[in-house]
Amino acid sequence: MAAGKELNPSDYIQHHLTFFRAPLGEGEFWTLNVDTVITSVLLGVMGLGLIWWVVRGATSGVPDRRQAFVELLIEFVDDQVKGIFHHGDRNRFIAPTALTVFVWVTLMNAMDFLPVDWVAGALGFIGLHEWRPVPTADINATFALSISVLLLSIYFAIAAKGFGGWVHEMFCAPFGANPLLWPANLLFNLVEYVSKTLSHAMRLFGNIYAGEILFFLLWLWAATGVAGSFFGFWFGLGWAIFHILIVLLQAYIFMMLTIVYISMAHEHH
Amino acid sequence: MSFNLTLLTQMLAFAAFILFTVKVVWPYLLRAIETRQKTIADGLAAAEQGRKSLEVSTRQSEETVRQGRERAAEVIAQAEKRAAQMIDEARTQAKEEGDREKTAARAEIEQQVARAKEALREQVATLAMAGAEKILRREVDAKTHADLLVRLKQELR
Numbered sequence: 001m002a003a004g005k006e007l008n009p010s011d012y013i014q015h016h017l018t019f020f021r022a023p024l025g026e027g028e029f030w031t032l033n034v035d036t037v038i039t040s041v042l043l044g045v046m047g048l049g050l051i052w053w054v055v056r057g058a059t060s061g062v063p064d065r066r067q068a069f070v071e072l073l074i075e076f077v078d079d080q081v082k083g084i085f086h087h088g089d090r091n092r093f094i095a096p097t098a099l100t101v102f103v104w105v106t107l108m109n110a111m112d113f114l115p116v117d118w119v120a121g122a123l124g125f126i127g128l129h130e131w132r133p134v135p136t137a138d139i140n141a142t143f144a145l146s147i148s149v150l151l152l153s154i155y156f157a158i159a160a161k162g163f164g165g166w167v168h169e170m171f172c173a174p175f176g177a178n179p180l181l182w183p184a185n186l187l188f189n190l191v192e193y194v195s196k197t198l199s200h201a202m203r204l205f206g207n208i209y210a211g212e213i214l215f216f217l218l219w220l221w222a223a224t225g226v227a228g229s230f231f232g233f234w235f236g237l238g239w240a241i242f243h244i245l246i247v248l249l250q251a252y253i254f255m256m257l258t259i260v261y262i263s264m265a266h267e268h269h
Numbered sequence: 270m271s272f273n274l275t276l277l278t279q280m281l282a283f284a285a286f287i288l289f290t291v292k293v294v295w296p297y298l299l300r301a302i303e304t305r306q307k308t309i310a311d312g313l314a315a316a317e318q319g320r321k322s323l324e325v326s327t328r329q330s331e332e333t334v335r336q337g338r339e340r341a342a343e344v345i346a347q348a349e350k351r352a353a354q355m356i357d358e359a360r361t362q363a364k365e366e367g368d369r370e371k372t373a374a375r376a377e378i379e380q381q382v383a384r385a386k387e388a389l390r391e392q393v394a395t396l397a398m399a400g401a402e403k404i405l406r407r408e409v410d411a412k413t414h415a416d417l418l419v420r421l422k423q424e425l426r
Contacts, residue, residue: 024274033275040279044286048294055297060304074298096295100286135279140272144279 013216016116018130019138033138040135043107048100077102077255084259087160087266094262097152101145102255108135109208109247113240116215136250137209139201146201149258150193153265160266173269200257207250211243394425 020035054070063071081095111134123131135141158166170189175181218239222232398418405418 028271029273031273031275032278033273036275037278037282041282044282048286048289052289052294052297055294055301058298058301060301060308071298071302075302091295091299093291096290097287099295100283100290104283104286138275140275141279143272144276145283147276148280148283 009220012220013213015130016120016212016216017132019132020128020130033132033140035131035133036135036138036141039111039133040104040108040141043111043135044100044104047103047107051099051103073103074099080256081259084256085263085266087263094259097262098255098259101258102251105136105145105204105254106248106251108141109204109251111135112137112208112211112215112243112247115219116212117219134208134212136204137212139205142201142205143197145204145254145258146197149200149261150197153261154193155265156262157265161268165268169269196257196261200254200261204250204254207246211239211246214239390425394422397425398422 019033022032022034024030024032051070051073054066055074058067058071077099078090078095081090081098085094114133116133119133120129120131123129132138154166157169161169171177171182171185173185174188175185215236218232218236221228222236223229398421401418401421
């Protein structure tokens with residue numbers, strides 16, 4: 001909340017939902033949500049850099065706690081991949097990708113834990129009045145992930161079956177190879193690709209965005225007086241605790257779907 | 270809520286992060302984990318081998334103990350047999366010895382008896398001769414009766 005303004009609920013929420021945008025050219029598309037990009041890249045560099053730093057000194061002997069934690073994380077991810085992906089060496093691509101997704105999405109979701117007004121206050125202090133700290137509450141970030149996964153699954157489908165095989169599958173699965181069924185098959189496959197990508201991105205975005213909005217409402221309530229502060233605090237605490245589950249669960253779901261989609265791309269029909 | 274350049278930027282960032290994890294992070298950890306798995310597998314194999322050799326040596330020692338026990342039992346049985354045999358032998362020997370002694374003693378006694386008889390007979394003959402001489406000295410000429418006397422003497426003998 002920028003200093004010196006009257007507290008107005010819609011202004012408050014509007015303010016917290018305003019991106020820090022940088023126009024880079026003509027038209028609406030050529031703008032960049034600087035806050036999303038900087039926060040997410042920073043988080044990714046921090047999270048993956050931390051893991052890199054730990055595994056760089058990884059010993060094959062008795063691991064220290066730091067290494068044990070990272071190994072726990074990586075083995076958790078690897079176990080999930082092992083259970084789903086049976087189409088070759090998972091270490092070559094899919095397992096590290098799943099790790100990337102899980103770590104990055106978890107960290108981006110976890111930005112929700114930071115009290116919005118503290119973040120806004122601190123950033124306002126250095127002159128940044130508009131900054132959204134939760135990248136996964138930006139639809140651009142979640143769609144970037146899900147479209148990347150879509151491209152990867154198309155790439156792996158072609159790599160596994162050849163371009164001809166993939167096109168053949170687009171037209172001949174799931175209903176059959178009869179030319180009369182080609183349009184239906186193609187339509188079905190296109191809808192499948194689109195709906196996968198949409199639901200993949202929207203699920204994450206919706207959960208985190210809704211969580212963020214709920215926090216805003218609770219903090220608004222807290223601004224209404226003593227009773228509001230009291231209930232705002234307790235409900236805020238409850239929601240924050242519940243949100244720990246949502247943050248991890250959504251990151252987990254996103255990772256699992258990434259694995260599943262890429263695995264499915266390898267399958268022959 | 271609109272799509273803009275952020276989408277492409279985020280996709281690039283995602284690609285970069287995936288590349289980083291695939292190329293840099295994962296291999297390090299994979300190596301450490303694989304080495305550890307190998308160490309663990311080796312350790313397990315060594316433990317298995319140790320267990321096996323323990324089993325073998327246990328079996329061997331059991332065999333040895335069993336053999337020793339058998340041998341001991343055999344030795345004891347033999348010793349017992351030998352002891353019984355020795356006792357038997359000693360008994361037989363003692364009996365034989367006793368019999369021999371007894372026979373010898375009996376022979377001795379008989380000899381003594383014979384000797385005593387002889388001596389007695391001699392003495393009786395002498396006495397008879399002496400008695401007869403005393404009787405005959407008065408009535409009979411010694412010379413005439415010498416034949417008689419000698420015969421008598423021989424008879425008494």
